Amino acid sequence: MYDGRPILPLTVSGLSYEAGGKRLLDTVSFDLAAGRRTIVMGPNGAGKTLLLRLCHGLIEPTSGRVEWRGGSAVGRHAMLFQRPVMLRRSALGNLHHALALNGLPRTEREPRARQALAHFGLEDIASQPARRLSGGEQQRLALARAWAQRPQALFLDEPTSALDPAATRAIEAMVQTCHAEGMKIVMTTHDMGQARRLADEVIFLHHGRLLEHTPAEEFFDHPRTPEAQAFIRGELLW
Amino acid sequence: MNQQNAFITALDLIASLDPVLGDIVLLSLKVTLSAVLIAAAIGLPLGAALALGRFPGRSALIVVSNALMGLPPVVAGLVVYLLLSRSGPLGFLGMLFTPGAMILAQTVLILPIVISLTRQIVEDLWAEYEEQLRSLGSSRMRAIPTLLWDGRFSLITAILAGFGRASAEVGAVLIVGGNIAGYTRTMTTAIALETSKGDLALALGLGIILLTITLLLNTGAFVAGRMAQRAAG
Ligand SMILES: Nc1ncnc2c1ncn2[C@@H]1O[C@H](COP(=O)(O)OP(=O)(O)O)[C@@H](O)[C@H]1O
Ligand SMILES: [Mg+2]
Numbered sequence: 312m313y314d315g316r317p318i319l320p321l322t323v324s325g326l327s328y329e330a331g332g333k334r335l336l337d338t339v340s341f342d343l344a345a346g347r348r349t350i351v352m353g354p355n356g357a358g359k360t361l362l363l364r365l366c367h368g369l370i371e372p373t374s375g376r377v378e379w380r381g382g383s384a385v386g387r388h389a390m391l392f393q394r395p396v397m398l399r400r401s402a403l404g405n406l407h408h409a410l411a412l413n414g415l416p417r418t419e420r421e422p423r424a425r426q427a428l429a430h431f432g433l434e435d436i437a438s439q440p441a442r443r444l445s446g447g448e449q450q451r452l453a454l455a456r457a458w459a460q461r462p463q464a465l466f467l468d469e470p471t472s473a474l475d476p477a478a479t480r481a482i483e484a485m486v487q488t489c490h491a492e493g494m495k496i497v498m499t500t501h502d503m504g505q506a507r508r509l510a511d512e513v514i515f516l517h518h519g520r521l522l523e524h525t526p527a528e529e530f531f532d533h534p535r536t537p538e539a540q541a542f543i544r545g546e547l548l549w
Numbered sequence: 550m551n552q553q554n555a556f557i558t559a560l561d562l563i564a565s566l567d568p569v570l571g572d573i574v575l576l577s578l579k580v581t582l583s584a585v586l587i588a589a590a591i592g593l594p595l596g597a598a599l600a601l602g603r604f605p606g607r608s609a610l611i612v613v614s615n616a617l618m619g620l621p622p623v624v625a626g627l628v629v630y631l632l633l634s635r636s637g638p639l640g641f642l643g644m645l646f647t648p649g650a651m652i653l654a655q656t657v658l659i660l661p662i663v664i665s666l667t668r669q670i671v672e673d674l675w676a677e678y679e680e681q682l683r684s685l686g687s688s689r690m691r692a693i694p695t696l697l698w699d700g701r702f703s704l705i706t707a708i709l710a711g712f713g714r715a716s717a718e719v720g721a722v723l724i725v726g727g728n729i730a731g732y733t734r735t736m737t738t739a740i741a742l743e744t745s746k747g748d749l750a751l752a753l754g755l756g757i758i759l760l761t762i763t764l765l766l767n768t769g770a771f772v773a774g775r776m777a778q779r780a781a782g
Pocket of ligand 1: 330335353354355356357359360361362
């Protein structure tokens with residue numbers, strides 16, 4: 312269902328990011344293949360958000376490279392933020408705006424926007440002011456908005472950390488839908504249960520360094536590094 | 550004279566639908582609202598471009614525009630006077646001592662207010678929206694209409710500030726309009742004239758009318774803005 316040539320795998324090599332005289336990400340390298348759900352884990356301040364912003368192209372690395380297959384992947388990957396920004400217009404209006412930014416011809420926007428709302432059971436809120444929606448509804452709308460752009464890869468930065476359990480489940484279900492449809496999922500979370508439910512593979516960051524990149528079962532059952540072992544026991548908070 | 554006198558005079562003027570007064574009020578509104586419209590049409594996009602643009606001299610422009618918010622009306626009037634005077638660069642237009650000249654002077658006066666407040670509002674919005682909008686595929690310039698629309702309720706306040714300054718000033722319209730009875734006489738220039746002639750009751754009556762109109766307009770804008778904001782979230 313996704314348009315255009317494939318942009319995966321994503322190859323990250325020697326990625327470093329410095330700010331304020333500190334090296335916040337330190338020569339991180341990995342390959343991300345299509346299909347598998349990648350969960351990025353690590354204690355607070357490990358650099359998870361930075362890594363996603365770098366991969367999504369919101370900030371430029373100090374050194375190193377983020378390379379998509381076949382070069383440019385502008386507009387073909389999307390990101391869900393911890394707190395989504397909704398514009399002061401209706402839910403449907405927000406989708407229209409995103410599709411306009413995506414370059415979709417005017418006549419195709421309305422059906423595509425309606426399709427996205429229907430796909431996730433959000434038809435009821437179509438005409439409601441987006442900023443008036445609950446946090447959970449806004450995040451679901453943000454995901455529908457991202458989905459409407461038909462990205463091949465979706466980055467999610469702790470999308471449920473501010474949500475109640477019901478809304479968290481709803482977002483997880485939506486993520487599963489996207490995954491089942493072939494969208495690449497790259498998501499950070501500090502919720503161990505959520506990570507176990509969703510992960511096919513785990514990238515574990517600590518102090519800006521990549522310590523593990525392993526299949527989920529292996530990470531949760533036999534973490535190799537002492538840091539990951541402590542993290543899984545809930546003892547590594549920083 | 551006493552205040553009661555002034556109120557009675559004001560009420561008398563209104564109740565009798567005094568045609569001279571009516572013309573003065575209408576001209577004042579026409580001049581000020583035209584200036585506000587023109588300043589908004591120019592100042593909103595310019596202020597947003599100043600907020601999001603990246604070009605050399607941007608900081609200097611911001612400082613100048615901020616400083617010009619305090620431009621004394623008589624100075625604005627003088628500048629427009631020099632521009633429009635027979636020997637000035639725009640003298641061929643023959644606009645001096647016409648309502649058009651007054652509109653131009655008031656536009657010059659309030660443009661910096663609209664530009665500066667718009668820049669501040671749009672800059673703050675951009676700080677909040679930047680990553681989300683860029684993630685969705687927006688360039689900085691493409692964000693200008695988005696942010697102007699999303700900031701519409703705050704921007705109304707910026708435009709009302711411009712309206713307040715234009716409707717209250719007397720120096721600029723006096724210099725370029727000339728306070729010609731029945732042609733370029735506005736409420737503020739009439740008040741200045743009546744005060745200098747010693748007709749304080751009439752002057753105060755006009756002042757009360759001016760205040761009432763300003764209050765009504767602001768109330769209308771406030772209520773409309775609140776209702777629209779409630780609808781938009
Ligand atoms: N622009 C910046 N300037 C300085 N420090 C930053 C900047 N952005 C992030 N950091 C720091 O980098 C570290 C990693 O941040 P982040 O990626 O947000 O961590 P997390 O893994 O919790 O998402 C933190 O210590 C944060 O304070
Ligand atoms: Mg984070």
